[in-house]
Amino acid sequence: MSTLYRYADYLTQPIPESFPSPVRNRERINPLATGHFFPEFFVEEECIINGAALLGHVKQGISLHRLTAQPLVVAFYSVNWNGYGDRLLEQLYDSHAAIEAAGARLLVLSSEKKKHFTAFNPHPLPFDVAWDAQHLIARKAGIYKETDPLWGRVSGVNADVPTPAVFLVTPSLEITYSFTDQFMQQAFSPEALLAAIEKKLAISA
Template sequence: MSLQDELTAFFRTLYPEIPDAAREVMERAGRDLAASGQAGRARQVGERAPSFGLPSATGTTVSLDALLAAGPVVLTFYRGAWCPYCNIALRALQERHAEITARGARLVAVSPQIPDESLSLTEKHGLAFDVLSDVGSDTATRYGLSFDLPDDLAALYESFGFDLQRVNGGHPRTLPLPATYVIDRGGIIRWAFVDTDYTARAEPADILAALDTLEVSP
């Protein structure tokens, strides 16, 4: 089963359980975000990847420059541990992590959550790759991925019990679009997946195929 098949199956199981009024809020927010052109403002293939230095789940600062010094980078942005689709996608990446590293690449995941939340997620899924905290979404903004939740959707998430004020370190409204980049050692984006639909994610098989097109040093 592909990752998207798994995500779609989860969506079809969950969505009927959501009240009609809540579905209306979520669907309207999704349509508005798609119509906003946000995905088109994200960093694209052929552009230089903005550098960053972000804390890992254990508090160590991880910089893109240091990662690229060792090889290509697979950089994925996700909304947070509260998002079930993010959990499914991160587990799928973990399942293919050995294949990514076998190609000489390093996988890192970035969310707007505080390091304590990243640590809990790492331990929950046994993630072998760095999970970084972009509190305030400065890095996501430089990649053209950040957007603010509309009032009604923010209130709905709060009613669901998602405490984004706490887990995002005082920045409850700003989230990144789901996105994954393959960045070569020169810092150039060679493959990109960006979508306004939070139920859509990059296929691990496509990431591996993109890495196979790079000249990777052992």
């Protein structure tokens, strides 16, 4: 007996050509931008991965206000960005001396704890690195939401991590330079960051 049409009676309605996306109505991330003010945050002592000029002598944690006596570059990083993250950290390493010479400091906020971070970056770093536990600071920066995961936008990212971002924050907490890359298709420009630092200090002089 032929089974060619045995399930035909169950197809009472046409099959849709496409199904609606389960995340079509998701709440999107809303990154901070130039002209905004960076919300206050606190770095706990146990979250310090690498202590340098900013965090080297911290014993009980430190607030953003105390980190911004000079303009502060706040850069987010994750090992789960793969080669993109490697390039960004290398660019920050290469431009760190120029950032400090221009009158600013650099703070890198890692999505991973110290053990995981140092497993991928075993060499000494000249700048401060801290763990952004539960992505609390990334949430404040508008670059992380559970409802708009990076892995849902970028193929090859298989972890729940923030969007790449770099900000220049003044002592008044105003953002005078911002770089965010929601689809990881752009190239961070250290030259643009340095120009923003020099412009800010020239205005302040």
